[in-house]
Amino acid sequence: MTRYTITVEPLGREIECDEDQTILEACLRNGVWLPHSCTHGTCATCKSEWLDGEVDHGQASSFALMDFEREEKLLTCCAKPRSDVTIEADLDVDEDLEVFPVDDYTGTVTVLEDIATDTRRLVVELDREMGFNAGQYMKLLVPACADGPEVDRTYSMANPPTQTRTLEFHIRKVEGGRGSDGWVFKDLAVGQQIRLSGPYGRFVLKTGDDRHGIMVGGGTGLAPMKSMVRHALENGEYEGELTLYAGGRSRAWLYDVDVFRALEEEHEGFTFRPCLSDETPEEVAASGDDPDRYGYGLVTDVIAADHDKLSGCAGYLCGPPLMVESALKVLMSKRLFPRDIYREDFFNEADKVDGGLKSPLIKR
Ligand SMILES: Cc1cc2nc3c(=O)[nH]c(=O)nc-3n(C[C@H](O)[C@H](O)[C@H](O)COP(=O)(O)OP(=O)(O)OC[C@H]3O[C@@H](n4cnc5c(N)ncnc54)[C@H](O)[C@@H]3O)c2cc1C
Ligand code: FES
Incomplete structure (x- = not known):
């Protein structure tokens, strides 16, 4: 296996990278943090200046790394070295993120x-x-x-x-x-x-924060929210209020409702809002469940109805890219700045081909 040296500027750090390894993998495994989100060539978070050397751009989607950029930039999550390489990355490490080597x-x-x-x-x-x-x-x-x-x-x-x-x-x-x-x-x-x-990943709970966290999980976008909510409440890692919206077509698509309701009862600052887009209050009542315990409509409709203004809050959005984008727009329409909104888009292989959904307001 041929190995090359990657120099990461402005740190001046040098690390070894196998020819079949991406630059991001080599850096993260050697304790050099580089910005990244999807790690699959779709989101462009890892785009860096390519200062010297030869690389194979690998699976970089032509949306995340456009043809005219390919002489000067690379996606560290896709690029594999073909010689010693020098890159310059935006190394602004989020202070809430503890770096654990991959x-x-x-x-x-x-x-x-x-x-x-x-x-x-x-x-x-x-x-x-x-x-x-x-x-x-x-x-x-x-x-x-x-x-x-x-x-x-x-x-x-x-x-x-x-x-x-x-x-x-x-x-x-x-x-x-x-x-x-x-x-x-x-x-x-x-x-x-x-x-x-x-x-x-860098979609992490801003521990020690005291802003009201508005969390939105679409489908299994609830997974990182569950980690964050449990960490915040059970380990006292968040100082503000938290409201969690979970969207599903009907109750059959929602899960862990009882877990979140139990947390809501135990912790005063936490509110859980399960939302049903295809089920009505009448249908919920007819099955013996309490219709007042759900919001109705798309999760974005429920958020819009719940709040006049969200300025001063922090938004956490996770799930399918379309849902994340709609939620972003709703939070912004309620005066939440893009810099206060954190998102994780669950991109898949199809998104690599069509580019996923790109917003100029994106904070990945
Ligand atoms: C940061 C991050 C975190 C995630 N966390 C979760 C999570 O906690 N839970 C979760 O459920 N998901 C999560 N996802 C999504 C997950 O990684 C997968 O993308 C998802 O499970 C689909 O993978 P798959 O292999 O089943 O489908 P894929 O193989 O990715 O295929 C997806 C769809 O695209 C089609 N397709 C495949 N190849 C192509 C092609 N070349 N052209 C056009 N269409 C194609 C397939 O037929 C299929 O319909 C996350 C994604 C990201 C980026
Ligand atoms: S992390 Fe490289 S494109 Fe998403």
């Missing part, structure tokens, strides 16, 4: 259960402890099969970081998807060993 782990599947329509909870016991920030994610290796070679897929931890060996994931089935439909919902079983690496 490493490889083996895990044993201890729970794999259906928790909502097309949604599974996967619990994995790691071979050793791992530190991470509430909101971060892991890459799970999806084994090679008839549909193609080994690939990795990213899933956010739903457990708080104080739980260092038992990781919880919430996985939504995507029709025809290699990782979900073709593995987690097909071959994976309790007792199996899986390989995973992490932690990745």
